[in-house]
Amino acid sequence: MEARDLMTADVETVHQDDEISDVLQQLASRDFTGFPVVDDEDRLLGVVTQRDFVELFQPKSHTVWIPIGLPPFLETLDYGFDLSWNELETELDLARNASKPVKTIMTEDVLTVEPDADVDDVLAILAADERDVNRVPVVEDDVIVGIVTRQDVLRALHEERSG
DSSP, X not given: OBHHHHOBSSOOOEETTSBHHHXXXXXXXSSSSEEEEEOTTXXXXXXXXXXXXXXXXXXXXXXXXXXXXXXXXXXXXXXXXXXXXXXXHHHHHHHHHXXXXXXXXXXXXXXXBOTTOBHHHHHHHHHOTXXXXXXXXXXXXXXXXXXXXXXXXXXXXXXXXXX
């Protein structure tokens, strides 16, 4: 089984210059959690996900990590306290960032496969803990030709083993 057998060929993408507010609205009306970001020639430049929007509206600089050590524990535990997360600040962040291009918040280092990649190559990306990837773009000559999701792989493996 290859990536081309699993992928959805009709991929919904966003353009690198689309405004953050427009992409956020598109994302809110979809059943998935991110978009591949492309240029004018449909070359894959990155991905933008719900996580990117969360980080945009809850900057790490507002979180204070405090080590707390209580007996009988030998090591301290770090607890994060958000000092500024409130409705007004969220609205100000949205207003400040709404018209910026989505390329300013996208993840550029995207793990991809080619159409002839083996299902094990796709699984290796989806199963890796460090990146928590939910979808793998399928590219040919840097142009996105499809996308494989965790659900696609699970469905195909289930059908293969039960059929």
